[in-house]
Structures are given as C-alpha cells and as structure tokens.
Amino acid sequence: MIKETALGLGAALIVILIQQGYNVMPWFFMVGLGFVLYYLIGSKGLNKNFSMTDNSNKKVERINFEGIGGHASAKKELLEALEFICNPHHVMEMGIRPLKGILLVGPPGTGKTLLAKAAASYTGSVFLTASGSEFIEVYAGVGAQRVRQIFNQARDKAKKENKNSAIIFIDEIEILGGKRGTHGSHLEYDQTLNQLLVEMDGINYHEEIKVLVVGATNRSELLDPALVRPGRFDRIVNIDLPDLEGREQILNLHIRNKPLDADVDIKVVARETFGFSGAHLENVANEAAILAMREKRELIKQKDFLEAVDKVMMGEKMDRKPDKEEIWRIAVHETGHAIISEFVRPGSVSSVTTSSRGKALGYMRQSPDREFHLYTRDYLEGQICILLGGSVAEEEILGSKSTGSSSDFQQIIDLSKKLISSGLSPLGVVSLNDIPPDILHEVITKTIEKEEARVKEIIGCYKKFIIEVAQHLIAREKISGEKFRQTLQKYKKRVKISS
Ligand code: ATP
Numbered sequence: 001m002i003k004e005t006a007l008g009l010g011a012a013l014i015v016i017l018i019q020q021g022y023n024v025m026p027w028f029f030m031v032g033l034g035f036v037l038y039y040l041i042g043s044k045g046l047n048k049n050f051s052m053t054d055n056s057n058k059k060v061e062r063i064n065f066e067g068i069g070g071h072a073s074a075k076k077e078l079l080e081a082l083e084f085i086c087n088p089h090h091v092m093e094m095g096i097r098p099l100k101g102i103l104l105v106g107p108p109g110t111g112k113t114l115l116a117k118a119a120a121s122y123t124g125s126v127f128l129t130a131s132g133s134e135f136i137e138v139y140a141g142v143g144a145q146r147v148r149q150i151f152n153q154a155r156d157k158a159k160k161e162n163k164n165s166a167i168i169f170i171d172e173i174e175i176l177g178g179k180r181g182t183h184g185s186h187l188e189y190d191q192t193l194n195q196l197l198v199e200m201d202g203i204n205y206h207e208e209i210k211v212l213v214v215g216a217t218n219r220s221e222l223l224d225p226a227l228v229r230p231g232r233f234d235r236i237v238n239i240d241l242p243d244l245e246g247r248e249q250i251l252n253l254h255i256r257n258k259p260l261d262a263d264v265d266i267k268v269v270a271r272e273t274f275g276f277s278g279a280h281l282e283n284v285a286n287e288a289a290i291l292a293m294r295e296k297r298e299l300i301k302q303k304d305f306l307e308a309v310d311k312v313m314m315g316e317k318m319d320r321k322p323d324k325e326e327i328w329r330i331a332v333h334e335t336g337h338a339i340i341s342e343f344v345r346p347g348s349v350s351s352v353t354t355s356s357r358g359k360a361l362g363y364m365r366q367s368p369d370r371e372f373h374l375y376t377r378d379y380l381e382g383q384i385c386i387l388l389g390g391s392v393a394e395e396e397i398l399g400s401k402s403t404g405s406s407s408d409f410q411q412i413i414d415l416s417k418k419l420i421s422s423g424l425s426p427l428g429v430v431s432l433n434d435i436p437p438d439i440l441h442e443v444i445t446k447t448i449e450k451e452e453a454r455v456k457e458i459i460g461c462y463k464k465f466i467i468e469v470a471q472h473l474i475a476r477e478k479i480s481g482e483k484f485r486q487t488l489q490k491y492k493k494r495v496k497i498s499s
Pocket of ligand 1: 071109111112114171216277
C-alpha cells in the first residue's frame, strides 16, 4: 500500500515538475542508478537476508532411520553422536565431550542428506540446510555474515518452535571449508571458513539450544585441517556405496508403493546393481514403473527392472542404427567379451546386447558372484582377459580390429598399472612414478601379450559358438546370461582347450 502511494506521488511530482519547465532527466538518471546499486549490493549481496532451506516441516519428520536402507554402521555411528542431544545429562555424567560436528563422507547419492534429515527427526530438532556454494560471494565478508546468520536462524527457529536443538546441514562443505590459501579470492573464502570455525567453537554444551553441524562431502581431502580436527568435525562417518544386502534393502524401500508382478525377484535385481548408489537404485525402481506404464501394464515385471538397470547404467536407448556390417562386428565383439567372462568367472554373464545406449554401441553386463574388496593377481589378469575378448574376437572372426576397443584398451592399461603399483608384476615392489617410460611400456605390453595368447586360444576353439550367439543377437538384440550359458554348454562338450 505504502509502495503504491509513494509511486503515485512520485509520478504526480514528475508531471508537475515537467509542467513547471524543470529538466527532470538528471533526476531520472540518479534514481535509475540508485536502483541498480540497490539491486547489485542490497538485494543480491551484502544486505541479503540469507535464508537457508528450512525443512523443519512434516516432510522431514517422515524421514527416519528405518526409511534408509543399508549403512548399518554409519547409522550406528550417527545415533551414538546424537546421544548428546537426546540424552545430554547422561553424556555429561560420563564426562564425554559433546560433539559439535559430524562429517558424512561418501559418493553422491548415497543418502547423506537423508541421514542428516533422519537425525533431525530422531532428535526432534529443527533442520536447516544449505550448500557450501551458497555461502561464497565475490564480496569479502558476505560468506562470514551468512555463516553467522545461519547459526542465529537455527537458534531462533528452535526457540520459536519450542525445540531444544537444531541441526544445520551443510552439503558440499568442501566449497566453504576448503584448505585456506588455495582459492583465487582467498580473502572471502578464508573469512567464511574462519567464521564457521568461530561459530563451531562457540557451540556450548550448556546452551539452552543445542546446535549440531552436519557436513557432507565427497572430497574430504580438500577440507582444511582446522575444520576436521577434534573438537569441531570430530566424527567422520563414511557412507560407502551399498553392498548386496544394502542394495536389497534400498530397493525394497523404493518398491513399497509400486504394484509388482509375482515374477519380481528383488534379490536378483540387487545382484545386478553392483556399484549403484541409493539414488541409482531409487531410479531403477522408478524407471521400471515407467517402462510398465509405457506398455500400459498394471503390474511391474522383472523384465522391467532388468531393463531399468541397463537404462540407469548405460543411459537411454539411442535411435542410432549402425549398418549391418557394424552390427555384426558389435555382436561378435560383445560375444567375445562374454565367452571369456564365462571362462574366467563361470556364471558371471548377466546379459549381452547389441542395442546402443548412451555412448556404447552394445555391451556385455556381468553380475559378480560376490563383492570384492581386494583384488588378487589372478583376478586382475582375468579382467584383462575379459577386456581383450572383444578385440580378439573381432580379429579372429572378422580378420581385423576396430576403434570399438579403444576404451577396453584404456581399462587394460589401467589394470596393468594397478598390477605394477601393487607389486604384482615381474618388476616386484616399485613405485609407478619411478619406472622409466620404456620399461613401463615393455611390462604392460608383455602382460597384454601373455593374456592375449590365453584369450586367442579360447576364441579360436569357440568361433562357431561366437557366430551362433552373434546371429542370435542380430535377430533378437539381446541374449540372457542363462541362455548364453546353455548354448555354451553344448559347445563345451565338443571342444577341449588347454587353459
Ligand atoms: P549428494 O552427495 O549428491 O548430495 P546424498 O548422498 O546427499 O547425495 P541423498 O540426497 O540423501 O544423497 O539421496 C538421494 C536420493 O537417493 C534419496 O532421495 C533417496 O531416494 C535415494 N537414496 C539414497 N540413499 C538411500 C538409502 N540408503 N536408502 C533409501 N534411499 C536412498
């Protein structure tokens, strides 16, 4: 109302001044300049009332630890750390120094935000969230002011809602808490981090409102040592990619609201999704439902889940249609990978396909029989063989190799270097950096030649089998691991190889 009246009066004044013969242009110019300055400095910069996303609403309350799959040890660590909010007297009696900060470290999409939200609902705290990038501005001092504001906002909000604790969640904390002196405009970065340290030091055990800072990052090595020293972020919780059991739990959480056909076996889907994060798994469940809806079905079938796994792993099916000769080469190449995979690790082929997704023109998908945390020389050499299978099959059956193997070769080089750096090569225990390039090249070449001989022998004996599977792929685009193994079994009875 006041705004409208002021605008009306201003317009009337301008008309009167023009009628009186005054030159109003300089005034227009001055007022315009004022507005521009207000916008740049006032609303966008220094005076901005920085408001974090306030999530202390019902939606957050619904997220609890039961709604988060896997991460059993991370949950345990977190729950222990939350004791000082839930049970402060007991913590005090035991003489335990209360935690001021918890750092969640893990790859994207593993549920760090979910865990922080669950911590807020578990402790009945208000929950405020911001990303590290929201703090940093070009003006020195703005970030520090924002840090102060967040802590004040958290305390005010808790008071208003009659709660006695607040959780401040800072995602991508490495942007705000990176090592000092490493940024271009370091005055702003340093001041912001200093302010965070000051605020964290100021968190008082006896305060009426207890504040806990939860930071999340996937680059903990970038953090300033002052931030991760005991007394600040002294509990570092690693949130890894979920294991088989974790994946099954996460999938089960995300299918709760979905209509499933009786043929759905989530254990199989969990096995097929090695290396997927929680966010990927949520996407698999979602994509499976979309695929069923596309085909106007009421229930989601197992094949929808398996197709969704391919889609999430490799990307959407592409329209590009390679010509006949290229598809034949792709079919032979992928079958080459698959047959070696079956020899190296029987039962490992999940499917082989010639449909192009994302950047791949075709692919062979493996499902590991168990999850590895350590790799032996045999394992790494086996992987090299599987990767060589594609190009060797092309050469043995089509008489030439193609550029389709370049990413396989890159992986082979990386694996060979891993063998060397782990002391598993003929060079013994050496540092990769100290090996002269010609010797490195020689060792890698010898490793590849040795494995190539093994692969050539197998492919040479199974040419007919590869051609039969490739023909199947040309006709049907895909072959399941089971069908692949059944066909291979027939041939195995006839062929005898030394390896
Ligand atoms: P980023 O590092 O990219 O911010 P994040 O680790 O914070 O990711 P979240 O935002 O917590 O990941 O998770 C993204 C989504 O993935 C969630 O909304 C949820 O649907 C799903 N999700 C991830 N992890 C889990 C889990 N452990 N249980 C259930 N769902 C999960």
